[in-house]
Structures are given as C-alpha cells and as structure tokens.
Amino acid sequence: MSNQRIRILQRRQLLFLLVSIAILIFVVLSVPNLFLSMVFGLTGYYLLAPAADYLERRGLNRAIATLIPFTLVAFLIIFGLVVLIPKLTTQIAAFQKQLPEMSLAIEGLFHKFQAKLQSIAPAAVLDVSTDHIKNLLSGWGQGIFEKLPEHLSNSLTVLFLSPLLVLYFLMDGRKFIRNLLRMVPNSFFELALDLQHQLGFQFGGFIRARLLETVILTIALWIGFFAIDFPYALLLAILGAVLNLIPYLGPLISAVPAFILALVQGGDSTVLLQLTFIYVGSQVFDAVVLVPFLVGRIVNLHPLIVILSIMVGAQAMGILGMVISIPLASAIKVISQALYTHLTEIRQGSG
Amino acid sequence: MNPIWDNIFKQNPREKTIDQAIKKNIMFDELSNAGLKFVRSIVHIRTYAAGEKVFLQGEVGAGMYIIAKGKVDILSEKLDPATGESQSQLVAQLTENDFFGEIALVIDDGRRSATAVAVEETDLIGFFKSDLYEIIDRSPAIGVKILWGVTRVLGRRLTETTAIIQKIHKENAR
Numbered sequence: 001m002s003n004q005r006i007r008i009l010q011r012r013q014l015l016f017l018l019v020s021i022a023i024l025i026f027v028v029l030s031v032p033n034l035f036l037s038m039v040f041g042l043t044g045y046y047l048l049a050p051a052a053d054y055l056e057r058r059g060l061n062r063a064i065a066t067l068i069p070f071t072l073v074a075f076l077i078i079f080g081l082v083v084l085i086p087k088l089t090t091q092i093a094a095f096q097k098q099l100p101e102m103s104l105a106i107e108g109l110f111h112k113f114q115a116k117l118q119s120i121a122p123a124a125v126l127d128v129s130t131d132h133i134k135n136l137l138s139g140w141g142q143g144i145f146e147k148l149p150e151h152l153s154n155s156l157t158v159l160f161l162s163p164l165l166v167l168y169f170l171m172d173g174r175k176f177i178r179n180l181l182r183m184v185p186n187s188f189f190e191l192a193l194d195l196q197h198q199l200g201f202q203f204g205g206f207i208r209a210r211l212l213e214t215v216i217l218t219i220a221l222w223i224g225f226f227a228i229d230f231p232y233a234l235l236l237a238i239l240g241a242v243l244n245l246i247p248y249l250g251p252l253i254s255a256v257p258a259f260i261l262a263l264v265q266g267g268d269s270t271v272l273l274q275l276t277f278i279y280v281g282s283q284v285f286d287a288v289v290l291v292p293f294l295v296g297r298i299v300n301l302h303p304l305i306v307i308l309s310i311m312v313g314a315q316a317m318g319i320l321g322m323v324i325s326i327p328l329a330s331a332i333k334v335i336s337q338a339l340y341t342h343l344t345e346i347r348q349g350s351g
Numbered sequence: 352m353n354p355i356w357d358n359i360f361k362q363n364p365r366e367k368t369i370d371q372a373i374k375k376n377i378m379f380d381e382l383s384n385a386g387l388k389f390v391r392s393i394v395h396i397r398t399y400a401a402g403e404k405v406f407l408q409g410e411v412g413a414g415m416y417i418i419a420k421g422k423v424d425i426l427s428e429k430l431d432p433a434t435g436e437s438q439s440q441l442v443a444q445l446t447e448n449d450f451f452g453e454i455a456l457v458i459d460d461g462r463r464s465a466t467a468v469a470v471e472e473t474d475l476i477g478f479f480k481s482d483l484y485e486i487i488d489r490s491p492a493i494g495v496k497i498l499w500g501v502t503r504v505l506g507r508r509l510t511e512t513t514a515i516i517q518k519i520h521k522e523n524a525r
Contacts, residue, residue, distance in 0.1 A: 006403045056489050178395075186397055190406070190413040190479070193395070197481035341411070 013185040020183065033157040039324060040158065041165025045173060046204040047211065048073060052170050066170040074163070084234075091235045098264075105264035191342045198334055206327045209294040210245060216290060217241040217282060224278035228271070231261065240279070244286065246322045247306055255279045301329055365420075365474065368447075369396060372419040372476055375448050378500035386493045393486060395477040399469035408466045412455030414479030421473025422446050426466045444470065453504055456480055 028034050048069045055065035177196060184192040218241035225233035236258050243254035258279070262271045301309075306326060313325030373379050373394065374387055382390065396419070399405060405416060408428045416423075426439040442465055445451060455461050456478075469475075487494030 003402060006400055009400065053488060057491060181395065186399060186403060186405070189395070189397060189477070190410075193479055193481060194413050197484075 010185040010187055013183065014188065017180075017183045017185070020180075033154055033161065036320065037158050037161035037165055039320070040162035041169060042203070043207050043211075044073075044162065044166035045169035046207040048166065048170060049204065050208075062171060066167065070163075070167060070170065087234055088238075091232045095232060095235070102260075102264045105266075106260070109263055188342075191338060195335060195338050198338070199331055202330060202334065203327055206295065206330070213286065213290045213294050214241045214245065217244055217286060220282050220285060221278065224282065228274045228278070230258070230271075230275070231265075240282065246319065247310060247326065249310070249322070251279065251283055301326070301333065305329060305333075369419045369474070369476060372417050372448055376417050376450060376500075377504055378415075378450075378453075378478075378497055381496040381500060382493060386490075386496065389490060389493055390478075390486070390497075393478075393482045395479070395482075397475050397477055399473045399475060401469060401471045401473075403469050405467035405469060405475065406452070406463050408463055410463050411460050412452055412458075412463045414455050414477060414482065415450055415453040416467070417450040417476040417478065418445055418447050419474040419476050420447060421475075422470035423449075423451065423473060423475075424468045424470050425451060426468060427464075428466055439466065453501065454508075456483055456501055457505065 028038055048066075051069035052062070052065045055068055056062055060068075181189070181192055181196065218237050221237035221240045222233055225236055230236070236254075239257065240251070240254040243250035246253075255275075258275055259272065262275055265271075306329070309325040309329035310322050313321030313323075313328070315321070317324075370387070370391060373390060379387060379390055397416075399421070405423060406412065408426075423445045424441055425443045425445065427442050428437050428439050430436070431438050451467060452463070455463070483494070483497065486497060
C-alpha cells in the first residue's frame with residue numbers, strides 16, 4: 001500500500017475517533033444531570049478502584065471484588081447520613097429560627113457602618129431598611145421553595161445514576177477504554193495508550209488526595225469551632241472544607257457566614273480573633289502540610305494557570321466548573337505536552 | 352473427531368493464531384492456561400497495512416510487539432551528511448512469532464533504536480509498559496513470571512551483544 005493511501009486511511013480513522021469523542025462529550029453535556037452524575041461516578045470509581053484491585057489481587061473475580069467495597073461504602077454512606085442528617089437538620093432548623101433576628105442585626109450593622117461612612121464622606125448614603133433585608137431574605141427563600149421540585153428531581157436522578165455509573169466503571173471501565181483505544185490510528189496508538197495511563201493515574205491521585213484533604217480539614221475546623229464553643233460547628237466545618245475545593249476563592253467565601261454569625265450575635269473582638277485564627281490556621285495547615293504532601297505531587301500547575309482555569313470553569317459551569325477546573329487544566333497540560341513531544345518526534349524522524 | 356464438538360469449540364483462525372503466538376513467546380511460556388487467558392485480555396491486537404510504519408527510530412518506545420501474522424522489516428536510519436537525507440538500511444526481517452521492541456518495557460523514555468515497517472498486511476500483538484504494570488497490579492504472580500521472561504530475554508540479548516563486541520575486539524587485535 002502506498003504511503004499516501006496509508007496516510008488517508010489513518011486520517012479517516014483519526015477523524016472517526018475525534019467525531020466519536022465529540023458526540024460522547026456532546027451527549028454527556030446535553031443530557032440533563034448526566035455530566036454531574038459522570039463527575040460523581042468517576043469520583044466514586046477512582047475512590048473504590050484501589051480496593052477492588054486489591055481484592056482482585058487476592059484471587060476474587062472482578063464482579064465480586066467490585067461488589068464488596070461498593071456495598072460496604074454504600075452502607076457507610078447510609079449509616080453516616082443517618083447519624084449526620086439529624087444533627088445537620090437540627091442546626092439548619094436553628095439557623096432558620098434565627099433568620100429574623102439576623103435580619104435585624106444585619107440592619108443594625110449596616111446602620112453603624114452607614115454612620116461611620118457618613119462621618120468620613122457625608123454624601124455617601126446606604127439605603128438599608130428592615131423591609132429591604134426582609135424582601136431579600138424572603139426572595140431567596142421563595143426562590144428555593146419554587147425551585148425545590150426541580151432540585152429534588154435533579155438530585156434524585158444524580159443519586160440513582162451515579163452509583164450505577166460507579167459500578168459500570170469498576171466492572172467494565174477497562175473494556176470501554178480498550179474499545180476506544182481500538183479506534184485510535186496505529187501512528188497515535190502508543191501515544192494514546194501512554195496518555196490514558198498517565199491521565200488515569202493523575203485523576204485517581206487527584207481525587208483521592210482532595211477527598212482526604214477535605215476530610216482532614218473538616219475534622220480540623222470542627223475541632224476549632226468546638227474548642228471555642230461556636231454555634232453550627234458541624235455545618236460550618238463541612239461548608240469550610242467543601243468550599244476549600246475551590247482554590248483561593250472557596251476559603252474566603254466559606255468564612256463569610258461564620259463572621260456574619262459572630263457579628264450578628266454581638267460577638268466581641270475575641271470571638272472574631274478566634275474565628276480568624278481558626279480560618280487562617282486551617283489555611284496555613286492546608287497550604288503547608290496537606291497540599292504539598294497530598295495534592296502538590298500530583299498537580300504541578302503555575303498559580304496563574306490555576307486562577308485562569310478557575311475563572312474559565314466558573315464562567316462555563318459555575319461552582320462545579322470551579323471545582324473540576326484544576327484536574328481538567330492538569331489533563332490538558334499532560335495531553336498538550338505529550339502531543340507536542342509526539343509531533344516533534346515525528347518531524348525529527350521524518351527529517 | 353466429533354463434528355458437533357468441533358463446531359462448538361471452533362475458534363476463529365485469527366484468534367487461534369494470536370493465542371498461539373502469545374503461548375510460544377519466551378516472555379509468556381511460564382504461564383498456565385489461566386495466565387495466558389489473562390494476558391490475552393490485556394494485550395492489544397493491531398493490524399498494519401503493507402508499508403505502514405509500526406514505530407520510528409528515535410521515538411519514545413512504550414512497549415514490544417509480537418508478530419502474529421505477516422512480516423516486519425527492522426531498518427536502521429542514518430542521515431547522509433552529503434545530501435542531508437535519511438537513508439534506511441535493512442537490519443533484519445522478522446516473521447511470525449518473532450518479537451521486537453522489548454527494551455522499551457524496562458527503560459523509562461527509552462528511544463527506539465530502529466524503525467519497524469510492516470512488509471505485508473501484518474497482525475501484531477502489542478504488549479506495553481502500562482499493560483505490564485496492570486498485570487503486576489492485578490495479578491502479581493503472573494507479573495513475576497512475565498518479568499522473569501523479560502529478564503531471560505534481556506540476558507540473552509546481553510550475551511549476544513557481548514559475543515559481538517568480543518568478535519570485534521579480536522578482529523581489531525589482528
């Protein structure tokens with residue numbers, strides 16, 4: 001076969017592969033809840049795969065090696081929810097009861113702030129009234145209740161689809177990847193195989209590292225809030241650790257409710273200082289101990305690239321986009337580096 | 352022979368050739384039938400057209416290939432300083448059950464020392480570093496046997512290279 005015919009054949013194969021991947025991405029993004037379910041599914045897969053692999057190494061077949069950790073984790077999650085949900089519900093109910101008090105306190109704070117502002121700049125006026133704050137809060141409440149059926153149906157879909165995807169990825173994920181690799185043209189095959197291996201290693205490491213980081217941070221924050229006897233300790237600790245998944249912005253956003261709560265409760269400067277110590281301390285602990293030892297080894301991105309990818313992620317998909325932007329940026333870096341090396345090698349080889 | 356049983360257990364001729372090529376290879380000859388079946392589920396079967404390059408000299412290698420069907424030319428490429436063009440010299444022609452590229456299994460970012468080109472339509476069994484890691488991870492007992500096979504191949508290559516160097520030394524000494 002002539003070189004030109006081989007090249008045409010390889011280009012057709014490559015085009016077919018790229019179109020297939022594009023269709024797959026389109027379906028995942030356009031079917032409602034599928035993308036979020038895929039994110040949860042892949043997270044579950046990367047968390048459970050080491051356990052399933054271990055059991056397979058001990059001689060069990062793949063189906064049983066998959067079902068054992070899956071069932072165990074499912075039981076643990078259900079048990080955890082049974083224990084945690086009553087606590088969280090109590091804290092959320094208490095928080096709801098405090099809302100009217102809070103609106104008054106926030107108004108008071110704004111008035112104080114306005115008075116100070118006017119002493120500095122007499123022309124500046126802040127229009128803050130009790131009605132304004134009440135309207136704002138009731139607007140939020142109404143919005144949540146109006147959209148509740150939609151949120152509930154979305155959550156239920158994700159709740160049912162994600163475990164199914166975890167099971168599928170654990171049992172047949174390798175077969176799916178092998179079938180996809182079969183479509184890769186010969187000239188790109190070794191590259192594709194190497195990339196698949198590298199990306200799997202990187203995604204798996206990243207997800208496991210971030211989950212461990214979140215759990216450790218939740219415990220650290222909980223201990224901190226518990227030590228100063230601050231209300232809603234569990235709620236704030238979970239919020240702080242989960243929002244920490246969004247680099248730079250997350251920790252700042254997570255600290256706002258705690259400080260508002262402290263101010264509303266007429267918190268003196270000691271409480272504010274203690275809160276500052278807890279949040280700054282947890283961030284220092286995260287930056288100095290957790291990130292270098294857990295995450296830093298896996299994702300090696302320049303801080304500017306991190307910020308840019310978070311901004312792009314936020315624009316494209318909101319909070320979910322911000323959370324997944326770092327592993328995606330890291331994957332793009334690995335793919336582009338490998339493609340660049342491969343293409344320059346081809347040029348060197350042919351030259 | 353019972354034609355009914357023959358028909359039930361009839362294997363696709365291509366599949367049979369692939370299974371036999373794996374079984375005959377020195378890397379896998381210590382494996383049991385179950386081990387061979389496991390390896391068969393991991394390796395990659397690739398078909399190359401006549402004249403299609405399997406890999407190029409200087410590329411980073413990911414693993415080795417066993418020829419299940421067809422022929423492969425191994426070419427050494429040299430740059431002609433006068434014309435600046437690459438010239439290929441045939442080093443060996445490999446046929447069914449031969450294998451090549453095994454050094455890439457044990458060297459990180461090792462470059463291919465020659466170019467491999469399919470002479471006719473060729474079925475290759477690709478066995479790569481990531482596959483070896485997967486086998487070691489999922490079934491260490493099979494992984495150890497394969498590593499033992501790799502070691503034997505490398506030992507044999509080392510003996511051959513030493514013999515060639517000694518021959519060159521002797522010729523230079525005369």
